[in-house]
Amino acid sequence: MRATFMYGAGDVRVENVPDSVVKLPTDALVRVTASCICGSDLWPYGSLSPADGPARMGHEFIGVVEDTGSQVTTVKRGDLVVAPFAISDNTCAFCREGLHTSCAHPQAGFWDGEPEEGGQAEAVRVPLADGTLVKLPVAPDSALIPSLLTLSDVFGTGYHAAVAAGVNERTRVTVIGDGAVGLLAVLSARRLGAEQIILMGRHPARTGLGREFGATDVVSARGEEGIAQVRELTGGHGTHAVLEAVGTMSAYEQALGIVRPGGVISRVGVPQYEEAPIGFGSLFRHNLRLAGGPAPVRAYIEELMPDILDGTLEPGKVFDATTDLDGVPAGYQDMADRKSLKVLIQP
Amino acid sequence: MRATFMYGAGDVRVENVPDSVVKLPTDALVRVTASCICGSDLWPYGSLSPADGPARMGHEFIGVVEDTGSQVTTVKRGDLVVAPFAISDNTCAFCREGLHTSCAHPQAGFWDGEPEEGGQAEAVRVPLADGTLVKLPVAPDSALIPSLLTLSDVFGTGYHAAVAAGVNERTRVTVIGDGAVGLLAVLSARRLGAEQIILMGRHPARTGLGREFGATDVVSARGEEGIAQVRELTGGHGTHAVLEAVGTMSAYEQALGIVRPGGVISRVGVPQYEEAPIGFGSLFRHNLRLAGGPAPVRAYIEELMPDILDGTLEPGKVFDATTDLDGVPAGYQDMADRKSLKVLIQP
Numbered sequence: 254m255r256a257t258f259m260y261g262a263g264d265v266r267v268e269n270v271p272d273s274v275v276k277l278p279t280d281a282l283v284r285v286t287a288s289c290i291c292g293s294d295l296w297p298y299g300s301l302s303p304a305d306g307p308a309r310m311g312h313e314f315i316g317v318v319e320d321t322g323s324q325v326t327t328v329k330r331g332d333l334v335v336a337p338f339a340i341s342d343n344t345c346a347f348c349r350e351g352l353h354t355s356c357a358h359p360q361a362g363f364w365d366g367e368p369e370e371g372g373q374a375e376a377v378r379v380p381l382a383d384g385t386l387v388k389l390p391v392a393p394d395s396a397l398i399p400s401l402l403t404l405s406d407v408f409g410t411g412y413h414a415a416v417a418a419g420v421n422e423r424t425r426v427t428v429i430g431d432g433a434v435g436l437l438a439v440l441s442a443r444r445l446g447a448e449q450i451i452l453m454g455r456h457p458a459r460t461g462l463g464r465e466f467g468a469t470d471v472v473s474a475r476g477e478e479g480i481a482q483v484r485e486l487t488g489g490h491g492t493h494a495v496l497e498a499v500g501t502m503s504a505y506e507q508a509l510g511i512v513r514p515g516g517v518i519s520r521v522g523v524p525q526y527e528e529a530p531i532g533f534g535s536l537f538r539h540n541l542r543l544a545g546g547p548a549p550v551r552a553y554i555e556e557l558m559p560d561i562l563d564g565t566l567e568p569g570k571v572f573d574a575t576t577d578l579d580g581v582p583a584g585y586q587d588m589a590d591r592k593s594l595k596v597l598i599q600p
Numbered sequence: 601m602r603a604t605f606m607y608g609a610g611d612v613r614v615e616n617v618p619d620s621v622v623k624l625p626t627d628a629l630v631r632v633t634a635s636c637i638c639g640s641d642l643w644p645y646g647s648l649s650p651a652d653g654p655a656r657m658g659h660e661f662i663g664v665v666e667d668t669g670s671q672v673t674t675v676k677r678g679d680l681v682v683a684p685f686a687i688s689d690n691t692c693a694f695c696r697e698g699l700h701t702s703c704a705h706p707q708a709g710f711w712d713g714e715p716e717e718g719g720q721a722e723a724v725r726v727p728l729a730d731g732t733l734v735k736l737p738v739a740p741d742s743a744l745i746p747s748l749l750t751l752s753d754v755f756g757t758g759y760h761a762a763v764a765a766g767v768n769e770r771t772r773v774t775v776i777g778d779g780a781v782g783l784l785a786v787l788s789a790r791r792l793g794a795e796q797i798i799l800m801g802r803h804p805a806r807t808g809l810g811r812e813f814g815a816t817d818v819v820s821a822r823g824e825e826g827i828a829q830v831r832e833l834t835g836g837h838g839t840h841a842v843l844e845a846v847g848t849m850s851a852y853e854q855a856l857g858i859v860r861p862g863g864v865i866s867r868v869g870v871p872q873y874e875e876a877p878i879g880f881g882s883l884f885r886h887n888l889r890l891a892g893g894p895a896p897v898r899a900y901i902e903e904l905m906p907d908i909l910d911g912t913l914e915p916g917k918v919f920d921a922t923t924d925l926d927g928v929p930a931g932y933q934d935m936a937d938r939k940s941l942k943v944l945i946q947p
Contacts, residue, residue, distance in 0.1 A: 346837075347861055347862065350862060352861060352862045352886075352887060354886075354887065355861035355862060355886050355887065417887070417889075490693075514694055514699055514702035515694065515697060515699045515702060520884065523880065524878075524879045524880060524884055525879075526879050527877050527878070527879035527880070527881055527882065528875045528876065528877055528878070528879070529875065529876075529878050529879070530874050530875055531871075531874070531875070531876050531878060531890065532871045532872075532873050532874035532875070532876070533870060533871060533874070534874055535874065536890065536893075537867065537871055537892070537893050537894070538893065538894065539699075539701075539702050539893060540699060540701065540702065540764070540891075540892065540893030540894070540896075541893070542764075542889065542890060542891045543878065543883065543889060543890035543891075544887075544889045544890075545884070545887065546883075546884050546885065546886060546887030546888070547884070547885065547887070549887075
């Protein structure tokens with residue numbers, strides 16, 4: 254079978270590998286029918302040292318169950334399933350609290366903990382299949398597949414940003430970042446009833462989709478000028494919630510500038526810094542809160558799927574390009590160049 | 601009249617100053633009957649440069665209203681009142697949300713914004729008297745005065761730590777620090793129903809009072825050993841809430857080590873660092889949250905006072921020494937030496 258590897262920054266290759274097979278009684282083998290490239294894949298695409306490669310790529314996919322281990326009971330051969338970007342047992346104390354990304358099972362974790370598997374491939378061995386996979390009630394060629402695929406990561410991640418920030422009908426929200434996560438954070442804030450949603454982004458096609466998803470205002474300026482414009486839109490005080498969907502220190506500093514006293518900065522994605530200001534001169538003085546983390550998307554699938562199935566929400570609009578496996582390396586480059594917002598892969 | 605000044609580290613003096621008087625129509629003049637030294641006063645006591653002094657000291661007091669400006673309506677001459685450590689109008693959007701420490705009124709702020717006033721004195725001009733002062737239904741010599749005085753800062757601050765952490769009946773809590781704020785954070789967590797309250801502190805008399813206030817466990821070890829002991833007490837996972845009542849980087853790092861995935865570190869007092877780890881390797885990976893700030897104690901006075909008046913709670917037990925104004929300099933030194941937990945002043 255064929256699978257995607259990253260050998261180093263800017264160096265993605267699709268190669269032949271041994272077929273994935275069921276190894277443990279809790280595994281399922283899934284033949285991938287739809288996958289995609291994640292914004293988080295762009296961090297190593299910009300910086301991976303060849304000494305740290307090659308890395309098997311892909312952590313978002315939909316596919317058909319082809320085989321199951323003897324203990325798997327919730328999915329069976331022929332089922333169409335979606336896989337979250339984190340493997341979990343869905344039964345431990347953390348999963349029961351909806352924090353599947355902190356699942357206590359020894360086999361739980363992110364896909365990079367499975368160096369011989371990845372979603373940007375023809376097939377994947379899925380550990381803890383009962384906990385991880387969720388059956389989809391549509392056919393593999395349904396027009397809903399792009400939207401359902403977003404349940405594996407990008408929609409759940411945007412939704413987590415809004416949930417972790419406690420967004421509700423009384424909340425003014427700023428979303429920093431017009432990438433796919435940022436746009437779906439807008440859609441999520443709208444779904445949760447936010448009264449004002451300011452999208453900070455400068456790519457017109459993307460901010461246009463952001464308005465379609467529910468942004469009430471768009472601010473294209475960054476830094477001090479962007480902060481001033483958000484404050485002007487909010488009576489001088491900033492917004493209760495800032496959903497930070499970029500991951501850089503400058504985005505964090507921008508968040509500090511526009512969050513309202515008593516408000517919350519909610520971070521998703523993969524922050525590219527470890528230390529940051531949180532003392533009296535930044536977070537502390539006005540009781541600003543910090544929330545967020547890797548999204549427990551498994552916890553949101555049942556909640557969000559009905560809105561996709563009945564057509565209420567179309568998060569799949571973030572996909573603006575489709576390719577087969579051969580086109581994956583070019584897809585990475587197009588996303589890095591911001592020519593493509595998010596690339597869907599049909600292996 | 602006499603008032604307390606800090607001239608530099610270790611140098612506190614009580615001096616004669618011009619009598620405080622009402623200046624603005626919204627002011628009240630309060631004759632102080634009970635005041636105290638705050639743990640936060642010990643930070644400058646350890647580090648104040650003489651070039652930055654002298655500073656008028658004291659931000660917690662009870663007293664009798666002696667005069668009022670023409671616009672003051674909620675208190676009158678002869679009333680016994682308590683003053684929170686922040687001046688606020690109690691009517692702006694932030695005050696209505698219970699965030700009095702971010703009051704939008706131009707005269708609002710901390711007492712260090714009033715360089716000619718301070719609570720460790722015979723009298724204080726109180727700005728925004730209607731918003732700031734709260735009438736007490738007892739006499740100045742009531743046995744309840746020490747407990748009622750804690751409403752001006754230390755009890756409200758401990759309570760804020762627990763409230764900001766969302767402590768409830770299903771919460772396991774660790775309190776870091778056996779100072780007066782830490783001990784009253786224990787009392788607050790108990791009041792909010794926490795099922796387990798681990799107090800980290802090594803001063804036997806203080807941890808004894810912590811047990812009386814509701815601590816279910818005491819851990820005297822610090823650092824890695826302390827973290828290991830808390831984990832042992834909590835099935836390996838740490839506690840949902842960590843109330844950080846010390847303010848040092850080592851206390852923050854200790855908090856990171858004992859907070860449960862998905863849990864919250866709630867900080868009160870005055871953090872002595874600005875930058876700290878909050879990235880994937882610390883807060884982010886397990887969706888840890890950060891909360892807290894200067895406590896809006898004004899918001900909690902009406903809620904907490906009944907429990908003091910009916911004898912349910914005795915937060916005044918944190919006072920283990922009493923002095924007149926002459927004894928204030930020695931009181932600072934005793935608190936710095938950890939000989940006294942908290943010193944009450946009867947001017």
